[in-house]
Amino acid sequence: MIQIKQIHKSYITGQNSLHVLKGIDLEIKAGEMISIMGASGSGKSTLLNILGILDNYDSGEYFLDGVKINRLSERKAAQLRNKMLGFVFQSFNLVSFKNAMENVALPLYYQDVPRKKRNLIAMEYLERMGLKEWAHHLPNELSGGQKQRVAIARALIGKPKVILADEPTGALDSTTSLEVMDILQEVNATGITVIIVTHEHDIAMRTRKTIRITDGNITEVIVN
Amino acid sequence: MFDIDRWQEIYHVLRKNKLRTFLTAFGVFWGIFMLVIMLGSGNGLQRGVTQNFGDMATNSVFIWTQQTSIPYKGFPRGRQYNFDNEDVIAIRHSIPEIKYLAPRIQAGGFMQTNNVIRGLKSGIFNIMGDYPAFNKIDPLNFTSGRFINDLDIKDKRKVAVIGSRVVDFLFTKNENPINQYIQIQGVYFQVIGIFTSKRTGEQANQENQNIYLPFTTLQQTYNYGNAVGFFSITSQDDIPVSVVEEKTIRLLKKRHAVAPADETAVGHFNLKKEYDKMQGLFFGIRLLVWIVGTGTLLAGVIGVSNIMLVVVRERTKEIGIQRALGATPWKVISQIVMESVVLTTFAGYFGLVVGVGLLELINFLLGSTGANTEMFVHPGIDFSVAVTALTILVICGVLAGMIPARRAVSVKPIDALRYE
Ligand SMILES: Nc1ncnc2c1ncn2[C@@H]1O[C@H](COP(=O)(O)OP(=O)(O)O)[C@@H](O)[C@H]1O
Ligand SMILES: [Mg+2]
Numbered sequence: 264m265i266q267i268k269q270i271h272k273s274y275i276t277g278q279n280s281l282h283v284l285k286g287i288d289l290e291i292k293a294g295e296m297i298s299i300m301g302a303s304g305s306g307k308s309t310l311l312n313i314l315g316i317l318d319n320y321d322s323g324e325y326f327l328d329g330v331k332i333n334r335l336s337e338r339k340a341a342q343l344r345n346k347m348l349g350f351v352f353q354s355f356n357l358v359s360f361k362n363a364m365e366n367v368a369l370p371l372y373y374q375d376v377p378r379k380k381r382n383l384i385a386m387e388y389l390e391r392m393g394l395k396e397w398a399h400h401l402p403n404e405l406s407g408g409q410k411q412r413v414a415i416a417r418a419l420i421g422k423p424k425v426i427l428a429d430e431p432t433g434a435l436d437s438t439t440s441l442e443v444m445d446i447l448q449e450v451n452a453t454g455i456t457v458i459i460v461t462h463e464h465d466i467a468m469r470t471r472k473t474i475r476i477t478d479g480n481i482t483e484v485i486v487n
Numbered sequence: 488m489f490d491i492d493r494w495q496e497i498y499h500v501l502r503k504n505k506l507r508t509f510l511t512a513f514g515v516f517w518g519i520f521m522l523v524i525m526l527g528s529g530n531g532l533q534r535g536v537t538q539n540f541g542d543m544a545t546n547s548v549f550i551w552t553q554q555t556s557i558p559y560k561g562f563p564r565g566r567q568y569n570f571d572n573e574d575v576i577a578i579r580h581s582i583p584e585i586k587y588l589a590p591r592i593q594a595g596g597f598m599q600t601n602n603v604i605r606g607l608k609s610g611i612f613n614i615m616g617d618y619p620a621f622n623k624i625d626p627l628n629f630t631s632g633r634f635i636n637d638l639d640i641k642d643k644r645k646v647a648v649i650g651s652r653v654v655d656f657l658f659t660k661n662e663n664p665i666n667q668y669i670q671i672q673g674v675y676f677q678v679i680g681i682f683t684s685k686r687t688g689e690q691a692n693q694e695n696q697n698i699y700l701p702f703t704t705l706q707q708t709y710n711y712g713n714a715v716g717f718f719s720i721t722s723q724d725d726i727p728v729s730v731v732e733e734k735t736i737r738l739l740k741k742r743h744a745v746a747p748a749d750e751t752a753v754g755h756f757n758l759k760k761e762y763d764k765m766q767g768l769f770f771g772i773r774l775l776v777w778i779v780g781t782g783t784l785l786a787g788v789i790g791v792s793n794i795m796l797v798v799v800r801e802r803t804k805e806i807g808i809q810r811a812l813g814a815t816p817w818k819v820i821s822q823i824v825m826e827s828v829v830l831t832t833f834a835g836y837f838g839l840v841v842g843v844g845l846l847e848l849i850n851f852l853l854g855s856t857g858a859n860t861e862m863f864v865h866p867g868i869d870f871s872v873a874v875t876a877l878t879i880l881v882i883c884g885v886l887a888g889m890i891p892a893r894r895a896v897s898v899k900p901i902d903a904l905r906y907e
Binding site (some may be wrong): 291312317318319337338340341342343344346350352356357358359360361365369370372373374378417421 | 491492495496563804806808809810811812813814815816817818820896899901904
């Protein structure tokens with residue numbers, strides 16, 4: 264599903280250049296569930312953002328489902344993100360003035376699915392997350408766990424092939440974290456590839472494979 | 488357009504900071520409002536001044552005699568002379584560029600004694616001897632009867648055409664003046680027509696006190712011999728009146744032994760020249776109004792663009808989320824441009840409505856208070872101007888939104904998402 268070869272990435276700020284990814288090689292098969300671990304600042308998010316076509320890389324190769332990802336137009340990138348990928352962020356990133364249902368329906372909005380139809384589908388996904396009663400609430404009326412479940416429903420509604428989660432439990436207490444992980448495991452069980460960035464050990468343990476990044480290199484691959 | 492999510496977002500953005508939205512909208516509102524008011528007032532002024540011309544043919548020239556200023560052919564300077572009936576024939580004969588020629592002679596009114604009597608009523612009025620052509624050059628509004636015709640001239644009929652104020656003076660409310668007799672400087676005339684002026688204000692008052700008699704009748708009745716007071720002349724439609732003016736003056740000078748170089752002996756007034764001057768003035772006013780108006784409007788639009796820049800910056804993260812979820816650049820750009828267009832159009836439309844409303848109110852007040860509005864008649868703007876202004880607004884809205892919108896999609900999605 265995902266192949267990357269010798270990915271390099273530097274951040275340039277003023278005079279300084281920070282070499283963050285120093286030749287990452289990684290292959291993730293369809294239906295896998297893996298975690299990426301590493302110290303803070305080791306480049307986990309940077310890698311995930313490149314995988315999510317939110318950022319570009321300096322050199323190397325990246326294939327997503329056989330499509331070469333390199334210097335795409337922003338239009339093409341947006342379409343690929345919409346069709347292929349689902350994002351779950353640490354800070355949820357819900358749109359504040361849209362209710363839970365409308366937030367979930369957003370990816371379908373960008374596919375020009377009619378409003379009635381996409382809201383109906385959004386309700387199905389919310390129901391799967393046990394949030395049907397909360398459909399018409401704004402994000403600031405929801406708890407952290409509820410917000411993250413809305414975000415997961417939103418990530419799933421476009422029927423993506425890969426879910427990218429950057430510290431999805433980072434802002435949640437431990438019980439809620441476990442719930443979210445249960446959901447992500449269920450998602451993976453339906454055949455969707457799941458990639459989770461985390462620095463919590465017990466979260467990583469619940470994935471099948473853990474990749475450890477140290478100082479911009481993959482230093483360890485553990486099969487849990 | 489009928490995408491609820493778009494409107495929801497616009498509503499959210501504009502509502503978020505109401506004072507800011509209001510102030511921004513006010514900039515555009517004020518621009519359009521000022522433009523409408525200034526254009527409307529300019530139009531009112533122009534209508535007022537133009538109405539002072541009545542329906543007068545603008546390609547006319549008026550010619551009369553004055554003292555000579557150069558001794559010529561044995562005559563001393565300072566000589567008085569008169570035009571005469573032979574001049575009329577000579578002009579008609581030798582200047583084919585003339586369309587209407589209306590000789591006139593005036594019989595009184597300038598003498599401060601009552602010159603018109605009917606029964607016990609009397610008044611001071613201007614008495615003119617005219618040809619039918621005069622009503623073609625400077626038309627009157629006939630409420631009943633008619634103007635002088637060719638038969639009146641030929642038979643030297645004792646008939647009179649009188650203004651509405653003359654009627655008010657000499658007749659009671661329920662009398663019909665037509666076919667009645669009035670005594671003008673001792674001679675009885677039968678009333679054949681009643682008119683009102685097409686001018687406004689004081690000028691109309693003056694004209695409504697006029698009495699018109701057949702030219703030939705007046706000449707004979709009051710012993711003017713064959714003298715002519717002055718000529719009103721219009722040129723053929725495709726000929727500039729200045730050509731006629733010049734030819735006629737040259738002919739008259741020759742016929743009355745006036746030196747060709749004598750600038751003062753023949754008085755003349757070229758209406759076309761005055762009219763053109765006026766038109767130039769109004770063109771200048773309108774140009775100025777558009778420059779000032781669009782300048783004000785531009786300031787408002789720049790304000791919108793500025794605010795949209797701020798809004799886009801504030802919403803960087805939100806836009807980042809939308810892009811991560813698959814919003815294409817076009818979707819983002821069109822959303823922001825639409826916000827800008829809605830803001831400008833709405834504010835501008837409001838300015839247009841309030842501006843037109845104020846002009847209508849002024850109209851109403853001018854009408855109901857009966858103010859002397861000689862120089863200011865029916866201020867207002869054309870519908871086409873309103874449509875133009877709105878079109879300009881929409882275009883401005885698009886332009887104002889374009890820069891912020893492009894900036895919104897110029898950052899990488901990840902940088903937008905990271906923005907705090
Ligand atoms: N946009 C950026 N500009 C400059 N430096 C950045 C940027 N994003 C991340 N970095 C730096 O790159 C390094 C790796 O960051 P990141 O991938 O977010 O680490 P992690 O997610 O593993 O904590 C850090 O030192 C961070 O400060
Ligand atoms: Mg990180």
